[in-house]
Amino acid sequence: MASGEPGSGPVTHVVLATVGSAGDVVPLVGLGAELRARGHRVSVLTNPYFRGVVERADLELVPTGTVADFERAMRDPDLWHPTRALRAVAREAILPTMRPMYEYIAGLDPASTVLVASGLAFGPRLAQERLGFRLATVHLQPTLFMSAHDNAEMGPVKAPDWLPVGFHAWRLAQLERRFVDPLMAPDLNAFRAELGLAPVTRIFGRWMHSPDRVLGLFPDWFAPPQPDWPRNLALTGFVDHRDDDAPLGxxxxxxxxxxxxxxxxxxxxxxxxxxxxxxxxxxxxxxxxxxxxxxxxxxxxxxxxxxxxxxxxxxxxxxxxxxxxxxxxxxxxxxxxxxxxxxxxxxxxxxxxxxxxxxxxxxxxxxxxxxxxxxxxxxxxxxxxxxxxxxxxxxxxxxxxxxxxxxxxxxxxxxxxxxxxx
Structure with missing residues (x-):
């Protein structure tokens, strides 16, 4: 890939993929704007609800789902419930976008394409595993690293900090086995079987992190790296995109x-x-x-x-x-x-x-x-x-x-x- 200065080196197609709300989309658009300034072709796989912010940055939108899909998800009260929110996100965003994202990427050339995707965008991770694409998994928030050493509050109850690391590791494994995997694994593993891939478990704690590179878009003073975070992780700080620097009105x-x-x-x-x-x-x-x-x-x-x-x-x-x-x-x-x-x-x-x-x-x-x-x-x-x-x-x-x-x-x-x- 090019080596850092706008216009230097060969042009690569960078595919940015994400699911979620504006806070999930805008940082990737910010990366896309910088990559485009460096001479790369940039496509953004996300819901067309965000067409405006993507196209104002002069990036290519590849729509996943419809605006109606996004608006239906926003109306779902479970999306804002402390224990039902992940189920809603899986149902409305993660699982429905998995296949269309994969199918778009499958039509590209792995030799000239780099994938940069939210950990919740499963399609690019499957394309990396099945088709050999290079992939950087992006996490905007530290909770997605599910660390036993950094006792994050997840759900309505936070385990006491004084409990040993071994207990927190056991608790996180149980959380995945009893809650996360049952939400994700049936659909994910059914699609994996179609692709000739073996089933996976510990989807959040292990599988979704790319073996190529993991990026944390937050600084170490906000969340210091932990011993059980991915070894191929780089923390690079908060990223934003100033959408036209619009006046206030x-x-x-x-x-x-x-x-x-x-x-x-x-x-x-x-x-x-x-x-x-x-x-x-x-x-x-x-x-x-x-x-x-x-x-x-x-x-x-x-x-x-x-x-x-x-x-x-x-x-x-x-x-x-x-x-x-x-x-x-x-x-x-x-x-x-x-x-x-x-x-x-x-x-x-x-x-x-x-x-x-x-x-x-x-x-x-x-x-x-x-x-x-x-x-x-x-x-x-x-x-x-x-x-x-x-x-x-x-x-x-x-x-x-x-x-x-x-x-x-x-x-x-x-x-x-x-x-x-x-």
Whole structure:
């Protein structure tokens, strides 16, 4: 592959594949933009719901599924449930995209094609195994490494940290054997049989990591490498893509100019089940006398009447908005987390499912935020947590420190250097 400078070396076809929401798609688009600037052909396998962000980056979209598929998944309340979320992701995204991704890749030339794929995109991993394609598996969040040495919170109950490593290893193996593999293995192994491949187990803990290269798109100060993480892992830092560097729009600009920096609230770009979150947000803003921006494209989630100083916005360019905000209250998704770190403002995480509880715990350890569980979410509790974060000078100092450590452009370059070395 080319050796790092735009336009140098032979042009390679890089296929980026992912499933999930904007926080899963945008970092890969950021990598695609950097790879295209280096002269490579870049295709993105993802749901056509994200056609705009892919094509504005001048990348080729290869649609997997339909917009209706994505919208149906967003309406599924299980997607935001602490114990049923993985089942929903498997049913709506991981398993349905496996075959079409594989079939597209099977029509390409392994000698001139490199695959870069989310661990949840099974099709590229199968193509690497069956057809000999080079593959870098990308993990945006540390929870997908399922480490016995780093006791991540997964599901509604976190095992005590003081328990021995051997217990955590046993617990993770049981989690895979009893929960993860039964969700994934029947469909995955049936397709593997069609391809002449033997069945697999420990799908998350072992199989989904490419033997060629594994990339963690987060820094080591956020999640230090562990002894049981893949040996071929490179941590390259948070990656983003500034989609056209879009302006904020006149209404939001006018609101920001009219008063003190607001608190920004969002339960996630794909969350249609945030009515309780927004009710607590409005109540907390009122209690604190704070201005607020409510980010959601689904206005039906908002209270019928909003007080003065509270502005609903369907979408905003976070790199432009967050540096002008007082704090961010959100679900704990890794993409929003990185943007908030970059902006240097406090985090208050209301985790719903997936990697969100673990991400929240890591922010607490960094000293830049706090968390409040969905079950305990009230305006009073939200206001109390926010007030502490907004008035604690130690939190402000830590936020300012970590803002200097996020360098999207450098991380994208370093990640693409690793990809080009495959």
């Amino acid at each position: 006149p209404e939001l600009e006018e609101f920001l100019a009219a008063g003190e920096p607001p608190v920004v609230f969002t339960p996630g770009s794909a969350n249609l089940h945030g009515a309780r979150f927004f009710a607590a947000a409005v109540g907390a803003a009122r209690r604190l006398g704070r201005r607020a921006v409510l980010l959601t494209r689904f206005r039906e989630q908002l209270p019928a009447e909003l007080p003065p100083g509270v502005l609903p916005v369907e979408w905003a360019n976070l790199p432009r908005l967050l540096p002008r905000a007082a704090a961010m209250v959100y679900h704990g998704g890794i993409g929003t987390l990185a943007q908030t770190l970059n902006a240097g403002i406090p985090h208050l995480v209301v985790p719903f499912a997936h990697d969100q509880p673990d991400n929240a715990n890591r922010l607490i350890r960094l000293g830049v935020g706090d968390r409040l569980g969905v079950r305990g979410l009230t305006a009073a509790r939200l206001a109390a947590k926010l007030d502490r974060l907004l008035t604690d000078p130690a939190v402000a100092a830590r936020c300012a420190e970590y803002a200097t450590r996020v360098d999207y452009a450098r991380s994208a370059r370093e990640t693409c250097d690793v990809i080009e070395a495959l």
